[in-house]
Amino acid sequence: MRAAWNQVQHVRFCPVSPKLLxxxxxxxxxxxxxxxxxxxxxGNWLVLTVPYDGFMKVDEVPMVFMPIWLRIHKLPDGFCKKGIVEQLLKNAGEIIEMRLYGNTRGDYVRTRVRHDIFHSLTKFVSIIRGKECQVFLVWYGKLARLCSVCGLIGHDVKECGTSVHEEKNRKFGA
Incomplete structure (x- = not known):
């Protein structure tokens, strides 16, 4: 982690538990x-970093939000407006940063959101124009282990035991 952060001055690591520093x-x-x-x-594990003042109990520090970049692909130029993109991503998390233009390929809007890791990721957004519904894929950058069915970060399909999987199995007779 020291090399990845490329810090200027000394950084001290203090283990608190097997999965917490x-x-x-x-x-x-x-x-x-x-x-x-x-x-x-x-590796393939999520690293959550949150500010810590040194006065709270470490196990009481809320570690549930992850800043994450997402892209809405093939969004027409007419919809690349701040208010429209905010409405499209209202369920994705609090918007931290938005880049509407200036992408090298120019075919997507790039946004950074504060995502709650206990909520499913937004997989697509849609716009209804007249009687036609247009659907646009949402892609995420550098995700840790992601369950493709329930959309939660931290496990994959083989490890998931949520009611989402059980409900799908009942619906489709699996």
Whole structure:
């Protein structure tokens, strides 16, 4: 992680539990870069970084939000407006940053959202024009283990035991 963060000054790692570390940066720039920019993956595991003031109990620090980049592909130029994109992504999480134009390929809108890891990812968005419904795929960048059925981060289909899978099995007789 030290190499991935490329910190300027010393960073101290203090293990709290087998899956939890407190990382203390020596300067504000390093701390902000680690929390805001990532990396979000270590191997194929999700890395959540949150600010910690040193006064709360570590196990009470809420670690449920992950800043994540997403792209809405093939969105026509007429819909590449801030208000429209905000409405399309209202269920994806709080919008942190939006890049409507300036993509090298120019065929998608890129947005960074604050995603709650306990909610499913938005897989597509749609717009109804007249009597026609247009559907646009939502792609995510650098995701850790993702269940393709329930859409939650942290496990895959073989490890999922949610009621979503059970409901689908009942519907389709599997």
């Amino acid at each position: 407190v990382v203390q940066a020596s300067c504000l720039g390093d701390s902000e870069r680690m929390v805001e920019q990532g990396p979000r993956l270590f």
